[in-house]
Amino acid sequence: MLMFIIRRLVQTVPVIIGVTFVVFFIMQLVPGDPAVLLAGEGASKDTIEAIREQLGLNRPLYVQYFDYLMNLANGDFGVSLKNSQPVLDEILVRLPITLELALFSILITIVLGMGAGIISAVKPYSMQDVGVMLVALIGISLPSFWFGLMLMYFFSVKLQILPVAGWDSLLHVILPALTLGAGGAAIVARMTRSSMLDVIRQDYIRTARAKGLRERLIIYKHALRNALIPVITVVGLQFGALLGGTVLVESIFAINGLGRMIVDAIRMRDLPMVQGGVLFASLIFVIVNLFVDVFYRFFNKRIELN
Amino acid sequence: MEKVIDKKVLLKVDQLKQYFPVKTESIFKPKAFVKAVDDVSFELFEGETLSIVGESGCGKSTTGRAILRLDEPTDGKVYYSGQNILELNKKEMRKLRGDLQVIFQDPFASLNPRQTVKQILNEAMAIQNVVEKPKRMDRMLELLGYVGLPPEALDRYPHEFSGGQRQRIGIARALAVDPKLIICDEAVSALDVSIQAQILNLLKKLQKQFQLTFLFISHDLSVVRHISDRVMVMYLGKVVEIAEKKDLFDSPLHPYTKALLSSIPVPNPTLKRERVMLTGDVPSPIDPPTGCRFHTRCPFAVENCKQVEPALREIRNNHFVSCHRAEELAQ
Amino acid sequence: MNEKNKPILEVKGLKTYFTTKRGVSKAVDGIDFTLHKGETLGIVGESGCGKSITSLSILRLIPSPPGKIAGGSILFKGNDLVTMSENEMRKVRGNEISMIFQEPMTSLNPVIPVGEQIAEALRLHQKMGRREAWAKSVEMLKLVGIPSPEKRAKQEPFQLSGGMRQRVMIAMALACTPEVLIADEPTTALDVTIQAQILALIKDLQTKIGMGVIMITHDLGVVAETCDKVAVMYAGNIVEHATTEQIFANPKHPYTQGLLASLPKIYEDQEELRTIEGSVPSSYNMPAGCRFASRCPYQEAICTAQQPELVEQSDGSKVRCWKYTEQWTGQVEQEEVV
Incomplete structure (x- = not known):
């Protein structure tokens, strides 16, 4: 290992x-x-x-x-052409913000996606399955900028329970993270469902039933762990898409993160800033993929042998 | 095997080796190999059925595939009518494939599901160009007759047939190019006994009719007993025994063959046999035991067996065995 | 004495149907058999005859939909498993009636250590604590002949060979000392030398535990070596039910005769094997008469008109064939089977 x-x-x-x-x-x-x-x-x-x-x-x-x-x-990413600040400093200020946003988003992707997928798979072709999958389909189809604006309008303007924009408290995280994570959650939900349905047909699930286990235990202990193996890969890929999405979402919600920094830098032709920003985003992606691989291997040790 | 003067050697396999590399965890460790077939030599006579038996992982199927160059062998020679087919180039080899045909265990997997039987047979004939185009239709009907399928079968697709019928299609396809040698790789293993009996009868009939030579690869010893003239037993990539069928089944010499034969459940409850029960599993072919590969499970193993690899030697007339203690155990 | 003669499992008129787009498939269509303590019953037949569906029906593991037990009863110690609630049924599964399956490669959960897979049944049914259950599962692994069981218990199935996995399956099935073990083609996927080991193991544990065993197999050799009595199935019916000696010495049903004759013999030479011509009727569209009639060398008018019953003979065996009834005319009697 x-x-x-x-x-x-x-x-x-x-x-x-x-x-x-x-x-x-x-x-x-x-x-x-x-x-x-x-x-x-x-x-x-x-x-x-x-x-x-x-x-x-x-x-x-x-x-x-x-x-x-x-x-x-040497750790020198150059100097911003715009304000003569070292690029690295500019990035390091914004990186935590973007990472926080990405982390919450991926959390939403995982929890919402897997949860919905399991609910669907437990009773395939039932009302709950059809309903959940319909929502997931909508989730995949919606463009995130529109979805973000709708959330903003509904929760911030109409209900006034969540802040419109900015990045001060945990409350500020909710809407952008939801906007960013929703599409991924829908994909993960569909993947979880099909993977679960596949696993439930396997011989070892029949063995578990023949043992007299409760259906809940069969689902959560015997089926889920196997079903999640392909889902992990999808989550990893989603993370890449998610990084791209920060560019948009940070702009919509006026969050001073890496994504918005890159957009601004592009607008200003601030080459060193763009380079630094893209490089960092790529680095994050590479590291995340590394984690996914290690994770995948941990979950699926059989790969080592075959 | 010079003693068999009246028999003509059709295929001679000489020190055939097939090693498959396995992935190792560390880049520093030496590369490991699965020695699936390790130094196997035997001869196949014209018109006979030689069976290769053994348990999973013994290398019997790999041997068949290596002879056909479906996997390129690591080392060794395979002579077919005098020429080493491992040295042939692609074009020469393609030409030779008309003589060497194969029937697999799962006929469904080896038949294109989008082709009708007619297309399947037509294609086989076209590749080898054995029959002129206008005569092909007659030839196809003739082939269906040989394998016991109705003429209507021509326009149907593989999925419309049962397992036994599909195996008949596979046989017809093999016959289409007038082969000399057919390698049957577990050809009846997936079939129910009543269907299996039909296919075995058919194979025997066709062998007589067309003077075919069979290399019959199977794990089922009762089937092997029924169809073979000679039998070769393999264990972990090595030949442990070759003999005339009757000789092998009536007086096996190698302890592994004895164990194998006595392990078969016999459909006769009144027959009480002495069973040589083997303990443990077959060792890994990546790192096979030293000396005799069977010594880890052999009830008769002595120190010498762990050190020295036994050679295949002729102990009785045409009865070859690779066991140090064959003579003393035979008594 | 009376108590002892009472069967532990009694299947009466069991019907399992599958409803699909093509119609209703009568996979198991009215079968009866009994199993006593310590006895081994073989259910033998070719693929599609309904033998595996029968075994799954007993534990109510038929995938539903499309499958459904459409009739009959399965009395286990006097209680009908067919009408039992799902909750009660769960207490039977893996506890009083256990099952081992054909494919040891896929029947174990690939991501759970084998020891845990055994222990969970013990915790569930025997209300054992974690430590106790683990100790017992190691003990079970030892019992089924797995070397260094402490180490193996912590391993996942991919680290074990096929033979060892089947031993694990057996250990799992027997952990709660069931009264009935259903073995569905337990050795079909294994090599012969390993098969011999596994069959000997089942036999050995059967005498230790005293359970009844139902051995589902297509291999008449396995039947001859392990079973006390045999039910031969054909197209969803039992066509012959007799002791193992009777079946092999004096098979009565033409199908049983044909099946035995089509086997290549390991101890004698035959020029040609006998075959059974024709094919099994579709389970969606069963003929009105005897289901074997179209392939039967003895067929008479009554055979295609009406389905025969499973009738007890003077020697205690049961046969579903008009030939053994008073309605049989014997006019078209053909050459006796050699």
């Missing part, structure tokens, strides 16, 4: 280098010249050239990339 984790960690290194490569070069393709933007409208050619010189933007790309890598290795 330890060997596996180490091997898996080693494998992430080329992935991360690949990410830096992609992040760096995609940024070069983005239209718009940061030097021009920084110099402001109507600046003379010389001024722009001077800024370029100052930022090192006039050197060959591969030199810039290598430089970038070396700086990264």
Whole structure:
């Protein structure tokens, strides 16, 4: 197991280098010249050239990339073009906020999704199953920006029980997390249901029945643990989608997180900020996937042998 | 086996080895192999039925697949009418496949569900181009007649047939290209006894009719007894005994063969036999026991068996066994 | 003495039907048998004859829908399992009547240590504490001949071989010392040398515990070696019910005769095997007369007209065949089976 984790960690290194490569070069393709933007409208050619010189933007790309890598290795993510703050500091301020949002969202995805899936699977084709699956279908189909606005309108404007936007208390987390987690929850619910239905047909469930166990114990002890194995993978994938979603949700609810930071930086052509933000988001994704793999392996030790 | 002068060798397997690599946990550990078939040699005579028997994991099916190059063997030679078929290139091998056919355990899995019987048979003939196009229809009806299916079967799909009938389709397909050798890999194992009897009778009939040679792979010793001329017993990738059928069943020499034979439940409650009960499970083929591979379960094992691997030797006429103590145990 | 002769399990007119889009499949259609303490009853037949459905019906483990016990009774120590509440039924399952299945590879939960899978039944039925149940399950593993049982108990099924998994299944089934053990093709998936071990183990434990065993199998060899009496099933019916000696020495029903004749013999040479021509009728559309009539070499007019009853013969065996009744004319008597 330890060997596996180490091997898996080693494998992430080329992935991360690949990410830096992609992040760096995609940024070069983005239209718009940061030097021009920084110099402001109507600046003379010389001024722009001077800024370029100052930022090192006039050197060959591969030199810039290598430089970038070396700086990264030293923990230097560059300086924001906009406010001259170190990118890393800017990110570290916002990272906890986004992580908190992501964590609550994934919690909602898991709890709501699995719960609904189990309720559906226990009595397949019953009213409760059809109802839950209908809601799940709607959940998958709804665009999150619309869903977020609807939640905001209903709970904050109409009922006035939850704050509209911002990020001060735990109450502020509820609506954005729900917006972000709902789509994933719907997918997880459908996956849990089909996985449960598959497991319930297995021979070992019949064995459990033949033992005289109660139906509840059969479901929660014998069926669920096996059914969750494929669901874990789906949850892991959902986490990726969720990171992408933070960009939108943070904008809607005016949360000063990593997602919004990237959006703002893109708008400002603040290259180092965008690079740093995307890099961090990628890092989180890689780490989460690592966890999912280890988790999956823990749950399903048979993989080792087969 | 020079003594059998009147018999012509059709297939000669020489020191065949089939190792499959297994994933190891650590990159530092040496690569491990499942030695599924480990140094197996035997000859197959024209027109005979040689059976390979043994329990799961003994390498009997792997041997069959290696001969057909369905899995490329690790080492060894397989001579078919004098030429080593493991050295043939793809084109030559494809040509040879017309001579070497195979029937699998699960006919359903080996028949394309979207093809009618007509398409299945047509395709088989087209690949080898054994029958000219205009004559194919007649040939198909002839084939169905051989395997006991009605002409209407041509336009039906595999799922419309029962297990026994599907196996007949599989046989017809194998026959379509005029083969010399058919490898039957657990061909009747999935069938109910009454159906199994029909297929066994059919195979025997066809063998006579077309002078076919069978390599019959099975775990069922009663079936093997019925269909074979000679029997080869395998254990953990090794041949432990080869003999004429009657010889093997009446006076087995290897302790494993004895145990295997005495383990079969016999449908005769009045027959009381002495049973050689083996203890424990078959060891892993990844790290097989040293010396004689059977020594861990053998009731007669001595120190020598743990150290020295026994060679396959001829103890009686045409009766080969790989056991150090074969002579003394035979008495 | 009287008490001893009373059967522990009495199945009367059991019918299990499956309702699907194609109609009603009469998988088990009115079968009767009894089982006494310490006795082994074999239920033998080819695939689709209803033998496995019978065994699942006894424990009411038929997947429902589409399956349903449509009639008859299953008296266990005088109580009818068919009409019992689900709650009461659960107290019978795994406690008084246990079952082992064909596929040891898939019948154990892959993510739960085998010791726990045995222990949970003990906690449930015997009201044992955690520690006590675990100790007992280790003891059971030892009893079924698993080496280093303490270590094995903590392992998950994938770490065990097929033979060992079937031993675990047996340990699980016998943990609560049941009065009846239903073994549904317990050795079909195993190699012959392992099969011999498992059958010997079941026999050995049967004498220790004194339970009745129902052995469901397609293998007449297994029947000959393990059973005291045999019920031969064909197309949802029992066609012959007799002692093991009677079945093999003097099979009466043409189907039983055909079945025995189609077996390749291990101790003699035959040029050709006898076969049973034709095929089993569809369970959705059973013929009105004898279900074997279309394949029977002795068929007379009455055979296709009316279904025969399972009738007791002078030697105590029971046969469902017109040949053994007064209605039989014997006019088209064919050559006797060799």
